[in-house]
Amino acid sequence: MASETALLEIGLLFAAVATVGAVARRVRQSVIPFYIAAGIALGPYVTGRLAPFSLTETEFVAVGAELGIVLLLLFLGLEFNLSRLAADRDRIGKAGTLDLFVNFGVGFALGYLLFGAVLPAFLVAGAVYISSSAIISKSLIDLGWIANDEAGPMLGILVYEDLVIAVYLVVASTLVLGGGDLESAAQSMAVAVGFILALLVLVAKGTPLFQRLLSTDSRESLVLRAVGITVPVAGLALYLGVSEAVAAFFVGMAVSSTDHVHDIEGLLEPLRDVFAAVFFFWIGLVTDPLLFVDVAGLILAAVVVTTPTKLLSGYLGGRVYGLDARRSTRVGLGMTTRGEFSLIIASLALSGAGTTLTGGVGETIYAFAVGYVLVMSVLGTTLMQFSGAVERVVVPRLERG
Numbered sequence: 001m002a003s004e005t006a007l008l009e010i011g012l013l014f015a016a017v018a019t020v021g022a023v024a025r026r027v028r029q030s031v032i033p034f035y036i037a038a039g040i041a042l043g044p045y046v047t048g049r050l051a052p053f054s055l056t057e058t059e060f061v062a063v064g065a066e067l068g069i070v071l072l073l074l075f076l077g078l079e080f081n082l083s084r085l086a087a088d089r090d091r092i093g094k095a096g097t098l099d100l101f102v103n104f105g106v107g108f109a110l111g112y113l114l115f116g117a118v119l120p121a122f123l124v125a126g127a128v129y130i131s132s133s134a135i136i137s138k139s140l141i142d143l144g145w146i147a148n149d150e151a152g153p154m155l156g157i158l159v160y161e162d163l164v165i166a167v168y169l170v171v172a173s174t175l176v177l178g179g180g181d182l183e184s185a186a187q188s189m190a191v192a193v194g195f196i197l198a199l200l201v202l203v204a205k206g207t208p209l210f211q212r213l214l215s216t217d218s219r220e221s222l223v224l225r226a227v228g229i230t231v232p233v234a235g236l237a238l239y240l241g242v243s244e245a246v247a248a249f250f251v252g253m254a255v256s257s258t259d260h261v262h263d264i265e266g267l268l269e270p271l272r273d274v275f276a277a278v279f280f281f282w283i284g285l286v287t288d289p290l291l292f293v294d295v296a297g298l299i300l301a302a303v304v305v306t307t308p309t310k311l312l313s314g315y316l317g318g319r320v321y322g323l324d325a326r327r328s329t330r331v332g333l334g335m336t337t338r339g340e341f342s343l344i345i346a347s348l349a350l351s352g353a354g355t356t357l358t359g360g361v362g363e364t365i366y367a368f369a370v371g372y373v374l375v376m377s378v379l380g381t382t383l384m385q386f387s388g389a390v391e392r393v394v395v396p397r398l399e400r401g
Contacts, residue, residue, distance in 0.1 A: 009055055016042055016055075017277040030142065030381040032135060032280050036374065039284020046289065061282055068279030069134045069340055070234045070248040071272040076137040077252020078261055079146055080155050082203045085253065088156055088321075095153055095317030096160025099335070102313040103306065104129040110305055114298060119175060120361050123349050126172060127369040128306045130165050132339025133158045133245050135377055138276055139334065139384045150330040153321040157314070157335060162246045165341050166192055170241050172345065176352035192242045199233075199250040207257040214260040222260065223267050229255075245340070283343065287374055291367035298364075299371040307379065310336045325398040326391050333387050337380025342373045 020034040039055075040046055048054035055061075085092070104125045111124025136158065140146045145154075170188040213229065216222050230251045237247035255261060292299060314335035318328025346369035353362025383390065 006058065006060070009058065010060060012042070013055060013061065013278070013281060014274075017281055021277070030139065030385050031277075032138060032381045033378040035277055035280035036284040036287075036377060039281040040287050040289060041284075043285040043287070045287070055285060057282065057285055061278060061285065064275050064278035065282035066234075066238075066244060066279075067231070068272075068275035068277070068282075069245050070231060071268065072134045072137045072276055072279075073245040073248040074230050074252040074255075074268075075141065075265065075272055076133065076155065076158070077249040077254075078256045078265060079151070080159070080249075080253060080256070082253050082257070085156075085159065088152065091153070091321050092156035092160055095320045096157050096164075098316055098320070099157050099161065099310075099313040100129065100164060102309050106306060106309045110302060114301075115361055115365075117361075119352075119356060120349075120365060122175070123172060123345055123365055124302075124368070126165070126168055127342040127345045127365075127372060128302055128338070130161050130338065130341040131158060131310070131335050132337045132341070132377065132380070133162055133249075134276070134279060135337045135339045135381065136334055139337070139381050143384060145330070145334070145384075148327075148330075149321075149323055150318065150327045150334070153317045153323065153328075153331050154314075154334050156321075157317055157331075159249070162243060162249065163196065166196060166243050166246050169243070169341075169344065169348075172348055173241070176348050176356050188241050191240055195237060195240050195242050196246065196250075199237075199247060203250050203254040206254050210254050211258045211260075214255070214258060214264070219263075219267055222263060223271070226255070226260075226264050226268060227271075243341070279340075283339070283373070283377065286343075287370055292371040295364060295368045295371060298368045299375060302368070302372050303375055303379070307336055307376075325395045329391055329394055329398070330384075330387050333383040333390060334380070336376060336383055338373050338376040342369050346370050346373070 016038045017035055020038045021031045024031040024034040042055045044054045044056050046054075048056075107125035107128035108121045110128070111121030112118070114124070115121060136154065140151055140154070145151055167189055170192050174188060210229070214222060214225055216225065230248055233251050234244035234247045238244040255264060311332040314332030315328045317335075318331035323331070346366045349357060349362045349365035349369065351362075353360075353366075356362075357365070
């Protein structure tokens, strides 16, 4: 049975996101930074230090945040079927590889410069490389970019990044928690790759199965069946060490080839928005602003160095897709956002504190990564929202050059 205050805490959470969401729309701003700020303000590190009662990371909030990621990526997959993925494989490979080498390489160099060791540099590289599939997909939907030409390269690069990060997290977990046991890393990686290949087969061959499973005249039944398919697959992926976001994306691609895609989008959209709000609130809830005091310089350095690299790699990725300077600029602006995967890497660093990461390095990387995510999530969504102003300044210069 839940604690006596559990329902009250959940109620306050939803009241808070509803209130700040209304404020954001009133001032015509993205709701995402407002949700994050609400989580920080009402969490244990702000309200908890000033009052006897605050909201905390309960099991409901943690699982709700996971559901938010899963539903956001399900919708992303619904817009990106396998035939489109296969048709774009060359462009995805080129744009994604460019993104990987530029941003992971710069992140590794920055991490090594700061900490002077390979493992910390590897963790910093992952944190600054991976864009946020969840936040970017939410922004694409909110801004109406999902049907625009710039959505193609953004989604393609996100797919590439999610596949890379699925392998990266296995290696990083083994190096941090397993003391560098490469044999265990290889086994875990084989499981992860095998599961991803199984998902690809499911997407390629499973359309008739999904068509039958989702065939019903009941709206209630359709919602339950769609959730009942997506969440267990995502949960199994997470259990096997694969990103739940990657799994949900593949399920979305499989469903996108059925006759039920539009009904599912209409029925699940409110559920997606509810749990997406929980996800962004959760980011703020687990963020202690005081952690940033000692690492403010590191965060600032990373923002200054890695924002231009994402802008550059995103812009060049758009050009790989044959987009003009304006659309390619939008790709660069959109890809700057970091989020959920960087927070996972932050947690890994904290888990290795005192063992594989000694001398306070684990705690420093954790604080750095959390602060970096907070800044980049706000910066990225703001850049997307005000892309028109950026384009008016940048695009003429690019076209002249």
